Amino acid sequence: MVLRRPINMSLVDISKIFSMLQPKDEEEDDGERRELSQAVSNDDDKLLAELLSQERYRRFINSRSGWGIPGTPLRLAASRGHLRCLEVLLARDAEVDSLDVKAQTPLFTAVSGKHLDCVHALLQAGANPNGSIYNNCSPVLTAAREGDEDILRELLQFGAEVNARSKVPHWASNASACSGPLYLSSVYGHLDCFKLLLLYGADPNYNCTDEMLLARIKQPKTVLEMCLRHGCGVEYVQLLIDVGANVYLPTLIIEKTTKQNEAVELLLKERACPKTLMSQCRLAIRRYMRMANKMHSIDRLDIPPILRNYLNHMT
Template sequence: MSLMDISKVFSLLQPKEEDEHNEQCQALNNAVRRDDVSLLSDLLSQESYRKSINARSGWGVPVTPLRTAAALGHLRCVEVLLEHGAEIDSLDVKAQTPLFTAVSGKHLDCVVALLKAGADPNGSQYNNCSPVLTAAREGDVDVLRELLRYGAEVNVKPKVPDWASNATACRGPLYISAVYGHLDCFKLLLLHGANPNYNCMDEKMLARIKQPKTVLEVCLRNGCGVEYIQLLIDFGADVYLPNLIIDKTTKQTKALVLLLKERVCPKTLMSQTRLAIRRYLPFARKELAIENLDLPLILRNYLRHDTSELL
């Protein structure tokens, strides 16, 4: 690409000078960047600025004031903008929502404020990444918990055309949290209904992939600890799915030994009962459903996979 071509690309990304809302939006964005809530409120008390609240300004990637506030973690600015009618799921040129940028910045308070105001916990359908995938990759269990509490999707859904499907396309947040070694996120995703086999509920997508990898196989190949394998077993993963070639040269790790043992030993009646009950519970808000069951606390904790009181 020539220097002239590059200059043309950047010129297209810059806001148009003739945009009637550009000056007002720039002033709003500047107030947000300085975290000047008083100035922001004064500006939004004027009709001309309120009309520009969802406009975009800035060089390179023009953004709305709400997107700027979320990215910087300026909570009061987020709240003021929402109070004055800022579009909560507006997209930038990368198809990122304000919530997505708040998650990327690990701004928990802004994430909560946006979710309470009705932000889509799944982000944009036009972005191949999602808030949940980002939180799982970063190991931000508090942000991930809030996203899941507001109904974020834990299993990957296809966002690519049929001809573009590949093994990577079906790897959701459960894969990511395992590969990056975030055990708390891994368990939280399973508690909220993540598929323990492929982390993908789209059978058509799996059928198009020549050799899809199960979560178990990915955990073994990446040297994840025995805790990951035990959680997958406890949450009902099919222990016969990984196509493992085991011979005398295969290193007998604790995780592999646990898996081989599980293949020859049937699950206990308690474990099978827990799996059956959890499958019966509504897919969303399982924790609330368990809490409302007329069962002793020790059994409700067992259904939550919290066995501390059983030890």
């Protein structure tokens, strides 16, 4: 009896999930869903537009269908990278942030599929650059992990949270704090994404601005520590130093690897030599811009190009 109960409960739960995915009585169709999905699958934007000009098809534009991960036609277009169909659906007022059964938005699936043009179109149409609050991951985390610099830049330009972190349970707090986009881009060796995140104001110490979360962790690992542990090399450490990472925070654990030794030497040198006044001015200006949520506006400042380049760490 005791052994069978969890199995029965699981079957009940599965039945409930499948019942939720079935169309409601008032949504029963005569194949309209299938035809819409087929048009999107074939990237036939002309047929799709013709179908959606009819009310009997238009009422299913936001209906979920399909096997595997049932989703809307917009999700299907985004996941396949079918830009023309995606634009037709958006022009017919398809719900831009509709969720599939995994709480993923069309934008999230476009990012996962590396479809930059679809990502841009969805963001232009008002898609939330942070994805869904109900999903444990986010578009920024995915792009940082995969090393998609162009997609990551697109997300950040549309206001995505640069200190995004996965929504893991409270008991896994340490893993949660160490799973921001900076951590991921460094561990997976995506230097361009790492630099881009820092330029858009990612916190260089913990990549986490949740003070309550950090307070629950006995020894949170800084981004510098993670870079040293994973042998990321001097480029990562130099970038962190340049954007104002606290060089006194990490506990140094010396291992016999050339890359790490070079990075540690750089870190120790920075501890011994304070920053120049010019560097401190740059940090102060960038800190103010970040607090005002204006990091993306540096390129539009009415100052000489050489100063704009300096603020962007290009000189």
